Amino acid sequence: MGKKLLLDKVGVAGIQKYDVYRREGGYAAVEKALKALTPEIILDEVKKSGLRGRGGAGFPTGMKWSFLAKPPGVPRHLVCNADESEPGTFKDRYLMEKLPHLLIEGMITSSFALGANTSYIYIRGEYAYIYKILETAIQEAYKAGWLGKNILGTGYDLDLYMQIGAGAYICGEETALLESLEGKRGNPRIKPPFPAIAGLWGRPTVVNNVETLMAVVPIINFGGEAYSKIGIGRSTGTKLISASGHINKPGVYEIDLGLPVEEFIYSQEYCGGILGGRKMKAVVAGGSSVPILPTELILRTAKGEPRLMTYESLGDGGFATGTMLGSGGFIVMDESTSIVKNLYTFSRFYHHESCGQCSPCREGTGWMEKILHKVLSGHGTLRDIDLLWDIQQKIDGKTICPLGEAAAWPVASAIRHFRSEFEDFVKNPQSIQDVKHYYRLTGEKA
Amino acid sequence: MAGSKKIQFSEKAMAYVRELIARYPAGKQKSAVIPILHLAQAEFDGWLSAPVMDYVASLLNIQSIEVYEVASFYSMFNLKPVGKCTIEVCHTSSCWLRGAEDIIRHIEKKLNISAGETTTDGMFTLKKVECLGACGYAPMFQVGADFYENLTIQKTDELLEKFRKEGKRQTYCNHLVDVK
Numbered sequence: 309m310g311k312k313l314l315l316d317k318v319g320v321a322g323i324q325k326y327d328v329y330r331r332e333g334g335y336a337a338v339e340k341a342l343k344a345l346t347p348e349i350i351l352d353e354v355k356k357s358g359l360r361g362r363g364g365a366g367f368p369t370g371m372k373w374s375f376l377a378k379p380p381g382v383p384r385h386l387v388c389n390a391d392e393s394e395p396g397t398f399k400d401r402y403l404m405e406k407l408p409h410l411l412i413e414g415m416i417t418s419s420f421a422l423g424a425n426t427s428y429i430y431i432r433g434e435y436a437y438i439y440k441i442l443e444t445a446i447q448e449a450y451k452a453g454w455l456g457k458n459i460l461g462t463g464y465d466l467d468l469y470m471q472i473g474a475g476a477y478i479c480g481e482e483t484a485l486l487e488s489l490e491g492k493r494g495n496p497r498i499k500p501p502f503p504a505i506a507g508l509w510g511r512p513t514v515v516n517n518v519e520t521l522m523a524v525v526p527i528i529n530f531g532g533e534a535y536s537k538i539g540i541g542r543s544t545g546t547k548l549i550s551a552s553g554h555i556n557k558p559g560v561y562e563i564d565l566g567l568p569v570e571e572f573i574y575s576q577e578y579c580g581g582i583l584g585g586r587k588m589k590a591v592v593a594g595g596s597s598v599p600i601l602p603t604e605l606i607l608r609t610a611k612g613e614p615r616l617m618t619y620e621s622l623g624d625g626g627f628a629t630g631t632m633l634g635s636g637g638f639i640v641m642d643e644s645t646s647i648v649k650n651l652y653t654f655s656r657f658y659h660h661e662s663c664g665q666c667s668p669c670r671e672g673t674g675w676m677e678k679i680l681h682k683v684l685s686g687h688g689t690l691r692d693i694d695l696l697w698d699i700q701q702k703i704d705g706k707t708i709c710p711l712g713e714a715a716a717w718p719v720a721s722a723i724r725h726f727r728s729e730f731e732d733f734v735k736n737p738q739s740i741q742d743v744k745h746y747y748r749l750t751g752e753k754a
Numbered sequence: 755m756a757g758s759k760k761i762q763f764s765e766k767a768m769a770y771v772r773e774l775i776a777r778y779p780a781g782k783q784k785s786a787v788i789p790i791l792h793l794a795q796a797e798f799d800g801w802l803s804a805p806v807m808d809y810v811a812s813l814l815n816i817q818s819i820e821v822y823e824v825a826s827f828y829s830m831f832n833l834k835p836v837g838k839c840t841i842e843v844c845h846t847s848s849c850w851l852r853g854a855e856d857i858i859r860h861i862e863k864k865l866n867i868s869a870g871e872t873t874t875d876g877m878f879t880l881k882k883v884e885c886l887g888a889c890g891y892a893p894m895f896q897v898g899a900d901f902y903e904n905l906t907i908q909k910t911d912e913l914l915e916k917f918r919k920e921g922k923r924q925t926y927c928n929h930l931v932d933v934k
């Protein structure tokens with residue numbers, strides 16, 4: 309049984325409400341931070357904890373905070389990234405719905421550490437019902453004196469506001485998010501300057517994921533060192549994993565980093581094995597953007613070692629034989645799944661979500677979708693597979709923001725590991741209709 | 755917009771607009787454009803006509819074009835009229851793996867429309883959308899601010915019946931603020 313740092317109180321009835329949350333020990337981190345610690349000490353604890361950004365990139369949080377510019381007289385901001393739109397990822401939604409006050413507690417503590425007096429939570433538009441839950445919790449926190457002027461009589465002021473999006477995956481990219489928060493289209497900015505220097509309205513800004521900010525609470529309560537003892541190597545602490553696809557128990561799980569992948573998939577405590585007792589075919593381990601791996605490579609590295617749920621172990625072998633932990637969006641596919649069709653849903657997604665600023669991304673994602681559609685409708689050629697490979701290479705690394713790579717990697721990895729399946733489709737279009745192997749395609753109009 | 759109706763927020767919505775603008779530093783009121791467009795869509799028949807967007811621009815003291823370019827970027831804003839009840843079925847990977855296409859096909863047959871279309875009585879619009887963050891509870895769709903998850907054909911039928919009976923306009927804003 310893993311340690312539960314964020315979800316330990318999730319089962320307490322009424323934990324969404326302030327009174328219950330407080331009775332269960334909530335807001336202790338804010339009390340400790342504001343009364344007994346200084347911003348420098350908090351930063352130090354976060355550094356010691358080894359916490360890495362839970363939004364996908366895994367950048368060390370303490371280091372990110374230490375980059376924040378502090379020119380005198382210029383307000384600084386903390387922005388919580390609650391845009392969660394990476395296919396396969398639904399952990400932030402779960403966290404905010406179940407534990408709204410934990411996010412507020414993490415944001416007050418972090419804002420104090422960063423010297424921010426106005427902070428924002430940017431939530432995706434489709435999560436309107438969670439907006440309401442958080443808004444209610446924020447009002448409760450104001451009323452109880454955790455937000456507003458002179459918090460706990462310490463002289464520290466903080467206003468916390470919600471901001472809602474309106475349907476755009478790209479607004480999860482931090483500079484696009486800031487543009488959106490300024491009331492504009494979500495076009496990512498060219499970096500540098502990074503938000504730590506010039507972010508929201510040109511002011512120094514830290515953007516952190518929901519789960520990252522929540523993790524600051526146990527780090528302050530128990531100390532950075534205690535947090536760093538959970539996990540393996542540079543993958544410290546616990547991680548929320550969103551599990552979906554062909555498994556018996558889809559849902560959100562908090563694991564200790566370091567858990568073997570095989571245990572996560574097959575144990576009753578987590579995914580509970582493959583649906584219908586079928587065989588597993590492939591896994592996308594960290595949200596749609598990370599490389600897909602076939603069963604043998606997700607369970608064991610190329611060297612034959614058991615694959616673990618850590619940044620390093622999932623990345624072992626680079627893109628040739630490895631993948632990434634990413635956002636923790638864990639999508640499992642059984643033996644009946646068409647990898648080509650799955651890839652089509654991803655490529656359609658990236659084409660739909662490209663902001664259109666750079667031509668390799670705007671045009672390339674469109675072409676990849678089109679070619680995959682052609683292959684799926686039985687009109688593909690072997691050249692099309694090479695063309696797909698060529699296009700993804702021409703996007704990778706040549707765009708303003710990483711959405712380009714996010715669109716390229718799924719294509720590259722699907723071809724790398726499942727090329728014969730693409731060839732089958734091209735050589736034998738009838739196989740698309742073969743209910744035995746590709747029954748999930750039967751509804752497509754060929 | 756129904757031609758003759760005056761474009762004007764209710765007093766309650768205006769109070770909310772003022773509250774939204776107060777969330778941002780002086781001179782940065784443009785930041786409130788997205789939440790106000792949500793509100794406008796909820797108050798004015800579920801879509802954003804040019805006069806509605808001009809009205810929002812006037813409230814924020816910005817150019818109309820600044821509102822148009824935002825409204826056209828984000829997928830939740832409708833620039834054309836839609837049915838009272840827009841059913842948004844997710845068809846990205848995790849939902850597809852768990853049978854989203856069956857749900858879409860079923861609704862298409864039942865309502866006699868294709869995805870992207872509105873029923874002739876103006877009651878339903880069917881939309882295929884990308885991942886809504888409910889991947890573990892697939893298949894699913896969103897109607898207004900609410901998520902309907904772990905769908906089956908039977909559950910889908912029951913929900914369609916329920917929406918038809920209620921007959922009211924479903925908006926994302928349901929849970930943001932009580933607009934009426």
Ligand SMILES: Cc1cc2nc3c(=O)[nH]c(=O)nc-3n(C[C@H](O)[C@H](O)[C@H](O)COP(=O)(O)O)c2cc1C
Pocket residue numbers: 360361362363364365366367369372389390391392393394477478479480481482483515516517518520521709710711714
């Ligand atoms: C296309 C794209 C989409 C992203 N979507 C999200 C998201 O939905 N949520 C998130 O926290 N980070 C997302 N990120 C990562 C953010 O840019 C940023 O790195 C993150 O919010 C930093 O927070 P962290 O350090 O706490 O992880 C996305 C990045 C890209 C390139």
Ligand code: SF4
Pocket residue numbers: 478495496661662663664665666667669670707708709710711712
């Ligand atoms: S890579 Fe794609 S999403 Fe990112 S800025 Fe360029 S066009 Fe926009």
Ligand code: FES
Pocket residue numbers: 395396397844845846847848849850884885886887888889890892894
């Ligand atoms: S794939 Fe449908 S909600 Fe995520």
